Amino acid sequence: MNLENKKLVVANFKMNLASKTEKDYWLSNFIKAEKKSEATKNALILCPPAIFLDEFVKNINSKTTSFGAQNCFWEDKGSFTGEISPEMIKSLGGEFVILGHSERKRFLKETNEMINSKTKRVLKSGLSPIICVGENAEEKRNDQGLEIILNQLNSILEGINRGLINKIILCYEPVWAISANKPDHLPTINEIMGAKLLIKKFLVEEYGVNIAKRVKIIYGGSADSKNINQVCLEPEMDGVLVGKASLIPNELIKIVTSLN
Numbered sequence: 206m207n208l209e210n211k212k213l214v215v216a217n218f219k220m221n222l223a224s225k226t227e228k229d230y231w232l233s234n235f236i237k238a239e240k241k242s243e244a245t246k247n248a249l250i251l252c253p254p255a256i257f258l259d260e261f262v263k264n265i266n267s268k269t270t271s272f273g274a275q276n277c278f279w280e281d282k283g284s285f286t287g288e289i290s291p292e293m294i295k296s297l298g299g300e301f302v303i304l305g306h307s308e309r310k311r312f313l314k315e316t317n318e319m320i321n322s323k324t325k326r327v328l329k330s331g332l333s334p335i336i337c338v339g340e341n342a343e344e345k346r347n348d349q350g351l352e353i354i355l356n357q358l359n360s361i362l363e364g365i366n367r368g369l370i371n372k373i374i375l376c377y378e379p380v381w382a383i384s385a386n387k388p389d390h391l392p393t394i395n396e397i398m399g400a401k402l403l404i405k406k407f408l409v410e411e412y413g414v415n416i417a418k419r420v421k422i423i424y425g426g427s428a429d430s431k432n433i434n435q436v437c438l439e440p441e442m443d444g445v446l447v448g449k450a451s452l453i454p455n456e457l458i459k460i461v462t463s464l465n
C-alpha cells in the first residue's frame with residue numbers, strides 16, 4: 206500500500222484474540238463495523254498473531270486496510286525452531302512487520318543488534334518494518350529519554366542501505382505509557398513533539414532532508430479515540446500504534462476515522 210499523505214493506524218493485537226472463537230468474533234464484528242463506517246483515506250495496518258494472518262488477509266477486503274506481523278526472524282528459512290520469516294509473512298499478503306517492541310525486549314531479551322538484523326532482512330524482502338523506540342520508566346526518571354532513543358536509532362539503523370530508509374516507519378513508544386504497564390498518565394504533547402523532533406533531526410543529519418521527510422513517525426502507548434488529539438493530531442504525528450484499543454473493532458475504526 207502506498208502510504209504517502211496518509212495517517213497510519215497500526216493495530217498490534219499482541220498475544221490476544223486468544224482462541225479461534227475470539228478471533229472469529231473479532232473478525233465478524235470488524236467486518237460489520239467497517240461496512241458502516243465513514244470513508245477514510247488513512248491506512249489501517251492490522252498485525253494479528255501470525256497464526257491468524259492468512260485468515261485476516263482472506264476475510265478483510267478493504268482498500269484502506271493492510272496487514273503485517275508482530276515480529277519475525279532475521280533469516281528466510283532454515284533450522285530456527287518456532288520462528289517465522291519475512292518471506293513467509295510476505296507470501297501470506299503481509300506488507301509490514303513490527304520490530305523491537307519493548308515487550309519482546311523485556312520478555313525475550315531482544316537486543317538492538319537483533320533488531321538491526323531483523324530490519325535488514327525485512328527490508329530485503331520488500332516489506333516495511335515498523336520499528337519501536339522509546340524510554341522506560343526508570344530512564345524517564347533519570348531524564349535519559351532522548352539519549353536512549355538516539356542510542357536505539359543508531360544501533361538499529363546501523364548499516365541500513367540509505368535507499369531503503371524511506372520504507373521504515375518509526376514508532377515513538379514510551380514504554381511507561383503502554384497500557385500493560387498500567388500508566389498513570391500519558392506523555393504530554395510537548396514530550397511527544399520533543400521525541401519526534403529528535404528523531405527527525407537524527408534522520409536529517411544521517412540521511413538528508415529528502416529521505417527524512419519520507420519516513421513516517423507515529424506514536425504508541427495507550428492511544429485510543431479519546432486521546433487521539435493529544436497523542437497524534439496536536440503533535441502532528443503520522444499516526445498511532447494501538448494495542449489494547451484494537452481489540453474492540455468499533456473503537457479501532459473510530460480511531461481511524463478520527464484522523465480524517
Ligand code: PGA
Pocket residue numbers: 217382383384385425426427428446447448449450
Ligand atoms: P497499548 O499498546 O495501546 O495497549 O498501550 C501499545 C503497544 O504496546 O503496542
